[in-house]
Ligand SMILES: CC1=C(CCC(=O)O)c2cc3nc(cc4[nH]c(cc5[nH]c(cc1n2)c(C)c5CCC(=O)O)c(CCC(=O)O)c4C)C(CCC(=O)O)=C3C
């Protein structure tokens with residue numbers, strides 16, 4: 086067991102009011118070649134929620150849920166918005182923290198989901214400050230699987246007046262990423278998708294289901310000429326010949342903007358157009374099994390960091406890609 090004297094929840098961050106939206110988005114996409122039009126479109130998603138992402142309230146709730154089980158003080162910091170990780174780590178140093186476990190709110194391999202959190206840790210660490218130890222990927226952890234299985238069962242119950250259990254297709258979703266990023270994930274490639282498939286299998290097993298299911302993608306970003314993982318969830322719902330669907334967002338740990346907008350607004354609208362009964366399972370959130378999982382990860386032997394060759398950063402693109410001719 087490692088000798089942590091604190092736990093740091095390291096997350097994405099999100100805006101907390103209309104004026105935060107554009108500066109937040111600029112932090113997210115700095116140097117990543119996301120077209121301006123996409124940014125303005127996503128800004129509208131946030132503005133339709135009063136400029137407030139649900140993610141910060143969810144992280145505050147997770148921190149509160151973790152306090153009684155972590156056994157050490159719990160801190161929270163973000164990559165893209167206040168409280169910024171760098172400020173939190175300075176506060177940890179002032180409090181005398183020497184070695185903290187870092188729980189990144191992202192379960193899988195990949196540049197955005199894993200490597201970028203190592204980069205954050207390197208950026209916010211400083212000489213004489215606390216040592217920061219990133220906990221492992223957890224998509225296959227029984228605590229995460231139990232939380233997702235419970236929430237899927239609840240979605241199936243909400244569907245029961247409209248569809249028999251066996252008529253409901255489970256459609257698992259995760260954030261799309263560029264195909265090149267997916268191929269480069271993990272020490273020997275393809276790990277992002279492989280881990281997601283494994284989690285979907287484990288959730289099916291926990292529910293005792295043997296029916297066919299799908300893994301599809303959502304929230305595509307980037308310039309249109311760059312291939313991202315497909316199919317998109319909305320296209321999939323249109324193509325799928327199902328009597329009813331339960332959407333299961335295993336790619337995320339809380340009901341943040343990608344979930345409440347891209348699934349509960351966009352995908353919901355597609356299902357309504359199709360007359361397709363559909364329910365979305367809640368993400369892990371503060372399910373007790375998920376909260377307990379964090380403590381169990383802290384009690385494991387100190388994890389070996391991912392090799393530096395794993396999940397490399399994508400080639401940086403200019404902020405405004407030159408027009409195609
Ligand atoms: C794999 C993955 C996760 C899951 C793992 C994890 O959780 O870490 C994730 C989570 C999240 N992504 C989020 C928000 C955004 N992601 C963007 C853009 C991008 N995401 C990417 C990937 C992922 N993203 C990628 C490859 C890009 C392209 C630009 C780049 O290479 O970085 C953009 C820019 C606008 C757009 O184009 O969408 C925004 C605003 C929020 C916060 C939501 C809230 O505020 O509630 C969360 C939790």
Ligand SMILES: [Fe+2]
Nearest residue numbers: 197260304343
């Ligand atoms: Fe994202």
